[in-house]
Amino acid sequence: MRITNNTMIYNFLSSLNKSLEKANKIQGQLADGRALHSPSDDPIKVVRSLRFSTSLELNKQYAQNAQDALSWMTTSDDHMQDLSAIMISIKEQVTQASNGTNPESAVQTIGDAVDNLINQMINIGNSQLGGRYIFAGQNDKSTPFIRNGDTITYNGDNQKISMPIHPGIANSSQDSVNRTGEDVFGPDLKILKDLIDIKNHLKSGTKEDQEWLSKTGLANIEDGHTKMLQSHTELGTRMSMYEMAKGMLEDNYTIIAGDQAENDSIDIAMGIIDYKNAENVYKTALQVGARIMPMSLVDFLR
Known part of the structure; x- marks a missing residue:
């Protein structure tokens, strides 16, 4: 096989360029600490x-x-605690009004106080977070509770708001973060309607009304408060689940980020050794090339 001068020059320059390219690649990796700059790496x-x-x-x-879910549920939890406190206050006042020793005027005054507490409950039911009504279901842009005299209407819906924290399709039974008007005040707002009924008996204040309050009225308050506490407990259980999930997600982030850093980064010590080797190979190639390359016209002109 005949080796021409051009063939020797081409092979030498090709090898020299590969050595220089390898040294340059390692130098780039050492500069930013990343082993991966292109898919071919x-x-x-x-x-x-x-x-x-x-x-x-x-x-x-x-x-x-x-x-976001914990912010939503924490706000809901705070307001449900306020609702529970109001129910306790109403129960105490109704108990006081129904002991059979109060004049009608005193019972009627308690009726006014209970009426104000009902308005407070409605205001709490219309609480917002970031411009969204927290007890309105998915219809959270409209004021959910509107009172007109003794009529209270609910403009929200009973659909759950989902904030998934795992892969897959969102499931309202697993990923819901809100309490709807029905969850808080019972089907068809029964708790609020019972309180309106109690308020009316207080405003009447007769002995018959007081007797009704001591039996049916107090029983309705107790039943409504129990259901409200059950809903509150369900919210607390879901909060605990999300708090635990948040901690796990934070731990997972640290683990995944660490794995990626280990995968993408270069071993500095090994990189320095590889760079020095590539540099030595390049220098040696230059020296060898100077000896084996054929003499050119310039050499004869010297």
């Missing part, structure tokens, strides 16, 4: 890095959902 590691990035983004979104 390490296809397997690049695919793995993309998977880590996707997992990090999903984890970040689920963590944000968990945080």
Whole structure:
């Protein structure tokens, strides 16, 4: 096989360029500490890095959902505690009014106080978070509770708001974060309607009314408060689940980020050794090339 001068020059320059390219690549990796700059660097590691990035983004979104859900539920929890306190206050006042020793005027005064407490409950029911009504179901842009005299209407719906914290389709029974008007005040707002009825008996204040209050009225308050506490307990259980999930998501983020950093980063010590080797190879190639390259016209002109 005949080796021409051009063939030797081409092979030498090709090898020299590859050595220089390798040294340049390692130098770039050492400069930013990243082993991966293009898919060709390490296809397997690049695919793995993309998977880590996707997992990090999903984890970040689920963590944000968990945080938003906890903000929503914490606000709901605070307001439900206020509602519970009002129910206790109403029970105490009705108990005082129904002991059979109060004049009608005193009972009627208690009726005014209870009426004000009902208005407070409606105001709490219309509480908002970020411009959204927290007890209105998914119809959270409209004022849910409107009182007109003794008539209270609910403009929300009974649909759950879902904030998923796991892969898959959102499930309202697993991912719901809100309490609807029905959850808080019972089907068809029974708790509020019972309180309106109690208020009317107080405003009448007769002995018959007081007797009704001591039996039916107090029983209705107790039943309504029990149902309200059950709904509050369900909310607390869901809050605990989301708090635990948030902690797990934060831990997962740290683990995934660490795995990605380990996958993408270069071993500095090994990189320095590889760079020095590539540099030595390049220098040696220059020296060898100077000796084996054929003499040119310039050499004869010297």
